[in-house]
Amino acid sequence: MYGAIEAGGTKFNLALANDRGKIIKEKTLATGSPQEVLDQIISFYRQNPVQALGVGLFGPVDLDPSRETFGYLLKTPKEAWRNYPFYKKLSQALPGTKLALDTDVNVAGLGEYYLGNGLGKKSLLYLTIGTGIGGGYILKGRPLQGLSHPEMGHILLRPHPQDSFPGTCPYHDYCLEGMAAGPSIYGRYKKFGQDLDPNHEVWTFLAYYLAQALVSYTVVLRPDQITLGGGVMHSPNLLTRVRENFADLFHNYLDLPPLEDYIKTPHLKDRSGIFGALLLVLDENTKKQLILDSDLEREN
Amino acid sequence: MYGAIEAGGTKFNLALANDRGKIIKEKTLATGSPQEVLDQIISFYRQNPVQALGVGLFGPVDLDPSRETFGYLLKTPKEAWRNYPFYKKLSQALPGTKLALDTDVNVAGLGEYYLGNGLGKKSLLYLTIGTGIGGGYILKGRPLQGLSHPEMGHILLRPHPQDSFPGTCPYHDYCLEGMAAGPSIYGRYKKFGQDLDPNHEVWTFLAYYLAQALVSYTVVLRPDQITLGGGVMHSPNLLTRVRENFADLFHNYLDLPPLEDYIKTPHLKDRSGIFGALLLVLDENTKKQLILDSDLEREN
Numbered sequence: 011m012y013g014a015i016e017a018g019g020t021k022f023n024l025a026l027a028n029d030r031g032k033i034i035k036e037k038t039l040a041t042g043s044p045q046e047v048l049d050q051i052i053s054f055y056r057q058n059p060v061q062a063l064g065v066g067l068f069g070p071v072d073l074d075p076s077r078e079t080f081g082y083l084l085k086t087p088k089e090a091w092r093n094y095p096f097y098k099k100l101s102q103a104l105p106g107t108k109l110a111l112d113t114d115v116n117v118a119g120l121g122e123y124y125l126g127n128g129l130g131k132k133s134l135l136y137l138t139i140g141t142g143i144g145g146g147y148i149l150k151g152r153p154l155q156g157l158s159h160p161e162m163g164h165i166l167l168r169p170h171p172q173d174s175f176p177g178t179c180p181y182h183d184y185c186l187e188g189m190a191a192g193p194s195i196y197g198r199y200k201k202f203g204q205d206l207d208p209n210h211e212v213w214t215f216l217a218y219y220l221a222q223a224l225v226s227y228t229v230v231l232r233p234d235q236i237t238l239g240g241g242v243m244h245s246p247n248l249l250t251r252v253r254e255n256f257a258d259l260f261h262n263y264l265d266l267p268p269l270e271d272y273i274k275t276p277h278l279k280d281r282s283g284i285f286g287a288l289l290l291v292l293d294e295n296t297k298k299q300l301i302l303d304s305d306l307e308r309e310n
Numbered sequence: 311m312y313g314a315i316e317a318g319g320t321k322f323n324l325a326l327a328n329d330r331g332k333i334i335k336e337k338t339l340a341t342g343s344p345q346e347v348l349d350q351i352i353s354f355y356r357q358n359p360v361q362a363l364g365v366g367l368f369g370p371v372d373l374d375p376s377r378e379t380f381g382y383l384l385k386t387p388k389e390a391w392r393n394y395p396f397y398k399k400l401s402q403a404l405p406g407t408k409l410a411l412d413t414d415v416n417v418a419g420l421g422e423y424y425l426g427n428g429l430g431k432k433s434l435l436y437l438t439i440g441t442g443i444g445g446g447y448i449l450k451g452r453p454l455q456g457l458s459h460p461e462m463g464h465i466l467l468r469p470h471p472q473d474s475f476p477g478t479c480p481y482h483d484y485c486l487e488g489m490a491a492g493p494s495i496y497g498r499y500k501k502f503g504q505d506l507d508p509n510h511e512v513w514t515f516l517a518y519y520l521a522q523a524l525v526s527y528t529v530v531l532r533p534d535q536i537t538l539g540g541g542v543m544h545s546p547n548l549l550t551r552v553r554e555n556f557a558d559l560f561h562n563y564l565d566l567p568p569l570e571d572y573i574k575t576p577h578l579k580d581r582s583g584i585f586g587a588l589l590l591v592l593d594e595n596t597k598k599q600l601i602l603d604s605d606l607e608r609e610n
Contacts, residue, residue: 145530161529161532161563161564162529162530163529164525164529164563165525165526165529165530166467166468166522166525166526166559167466167468168466168467168468168469168484169468181560181561181562181563182525182559182560182561182563184468222466225464225465225466225482226465226466226526226530227530229461229462229463229464229465230445230462230465230526230527230530230531231530232461259466259482260481260482261481261482262481263461263464263481263482264461
């Protein structure tokens with residue numbers, strides 16, 4: 011049996027998968043205090059023992075295995091979790107279970123790479139557009155070390171001529187996260203995105219900023235596919251507008267796949283992360299089995 | 311003996327190195343027609359036979375070894391060279407010589423990584439700011455496949471408030487290459503950079519654009535060091551201004567080395583490329599010897 015945890019700032023999803031990689035049991039917890047969450051994780055995996063457990067952890071998290079602080083949460087806004095040695099606590103509590111850890115964005119990228127938009131591709135850039143904007147770059151099946159981290163959202167942009175808002179980022183005026191993450195909407199209008207009309211000007215702005223950033227990511231990283239996840243992308247028509255703005259800005263500079271394939275929301279919807287966490291620990295045969303099963307499912 | 315060729319759009323440098331990696335003979339040719347150049351290369355390496363020859367080639371060039379057109383020049387503005395099968399011609403002319411090929415920017419990056427600014431670092435981003443702007447990202451000693459290509463210069467920027475020039479790029483308004491490569495200077499003032507005062511406003515603009523791009527490269531690629539090569543960087547004070555603008559825009563968002571180390575012009579000056587081309591083909595022991603000799607030289 012295999013385990014997978016998608017550890018987010020709002021909730022934790024725990025999953026149990028069989029030897030085909032099929033998820034057969036799940037549990038969702040609120041992200042309470044570290045101790046509460048840990049107790050429930052331990053209880054779940056003691057009742058449902060697993061040989062290996064993959065974790066996609068909200069960040070920032072130290073992923074350098076050479077450091078003492080490997081697997082610690084870093085300066086997260088969630089105070090109770092700051093400097094919490096998540097990986098160490100988990101491995102002490104589940105001795106004999108092989109653990110693997112990566113960021114939430116990287117595992118979502120892995121899920122899409124193997125089971126979603128990345129099928130048949132060499133590389134995939136996963137971006138999450140939510141309360142923040144982070145990115146994970148998956149190359150030949152692995153998150154690229156040093157290139158997959160939450161800072162990717164701080165790429166600099168030029169303002170839309172009708173948008174006077176300088177952004178919410180305390181570090182940079184006009185960076186992507188400051189201009190296009192969820193809080194930028196509230197920052198401009200004191201309303202949340204879901205309360206604004208799909209034709210509200212904010213979507214024009216967000217599409218413009220996201221497209222600008224995608225042009226720059228494209229020329230720097232040359233991904234084969236870009237997947238845009240996160241709550242902000244749920245807004246109707248935003249994806250279409252991002253593609254339109256991208257076409258305007260990119261101007262066919264390089265040969266890319268049709269934009270309907272190149273820029274997409276997650277094929278696995280909200281399941282990219284949990285599947286990606288699972289993929290961190292599946293052995294090669296089980297991984298192949300899961301990919302095969304998922305292909306068959308897609309064809310039917 | 312080893313050979314190295316730095317093949318640029320203006321001139322070709324040919325070098326011969328001994329079994330310590332020391333360059334003992336060199337020759338410079340103008341970039342005439344492909345056949346003229348090839349004849350001179352063949353004549354040089356027939357007189358000075360080498361076991362292996364590394365080439366840093368101006369681009370765009372096809373570097374995908376799985377393609378028929380590997381080593382072909384692509385849509386270069388130099389018409390006589392367009393679609394020229396450089397690698398194939400060279401390997402036919404020098405049978406028995408092991409060839410290795412990469413872009414001019416990647417080999418310059420390699421040179422700096424091993425023998426210059428990259429000493430002791432895990433990654434280095436080399437940018438050339440010349441008639442165009444291209445980049446090569448060296449990670450753990452190797453140009454990162456798919457991440458090292460001339461398109462990197464087309465990252466999008468916001469205009470400086472005093473600069474009304476939209477750039478020279480036929481594809482993108484306000485992209486780095488269009489706003490900060492050499493031709494942007496002539497495009498604005500009908501003068502060349504070397505004829506403009508070091509206090510001319512153009513250097514304010516260029517520093518602003520380069521710094522913006524460096525912020526975005528930094529958050530996307532997280533290089534340990536950035537080396538800025540190319541003719542435009544010869545302008546006095548430009549480097550200092552780039553660092554100042556970078557500090558303003560980046561706002562200490564991440565822990566970086568002191569900017570005097572983080573952003574530099576090439577340690578090897580105009581020798582990064584020829585040494586990088588050589589490094590493509592040195593065996594491990596010779597490479598170590600060359601690095602050692604270069605360290606000793608630096609200490610003295």
